[in-house]
Amino acid sequence: MQFTLQFDPARLSDLAARYNAAGDNKALAAGCRIRQGARTRLELEDIFEWKTGGRGRSRLRSNTDAEIADALSLAVVARTERAAVSVLCGLRGVNVPVASALLTVIDPDRYTVIDFRALEALGHETTDRSVNFYLEYLRACRELAATHAISLRNLDRALWQWSRDRGRIR
Secondary structure (H helix, E strand, O other), X not given: OOOOOOXXXXXXXXXXXXXXXXXXXXXXXXXXXXXXXXXXXXXXXXXXXXXXXXXXXXXXXXXXXXXXXXXXXXXXXOOOHHHHHXXXXXXXXXXXXXHHHHHHHHOOOOOOOOOHHHHHHOOOOOOOOOHXXXXXXXXXXXXXXXXXXXXXXXXXXXXXXHHHHOOOOO
8 A cells, every 4th residue: 555745755844843733732631641541531532522523422422431441441551553443443433533543642652643634645535444544554654754754743743734735625
């Protein structure tokens, strides 16, 4: 599977710097609390809101507090990316893009968010949101980040900003 940067990689740092990172603060704080042991509905909902803008909130609310705590706990200690994504996708209202956002704010050095903007910046317009597709995307993003000496989080910010600058609205 090919993921090809659609712009000059020399622009990565500038694009990442122009991204409104302040909008991530509430989600990043929730991810920090999860890392520190808080595995509650509040953390999940803060990250969910950041990723979805509230779309699908009623499905998310149908999970019990115990299911949420269990899924977050298992994801944090999962030894493989596949296990971490899969356990989160077991929650109602959580699909691969939302699971990727949850994992990104919990461990931004290991994971990155998948969404239509980042995919567009990498030359993909697919609707495939399977765990397998995400793992290929994650591998490609890690390679790009390493090649261009940028963090996964800043790579995601640059990809998102490039797509937004193009004026594509959804």
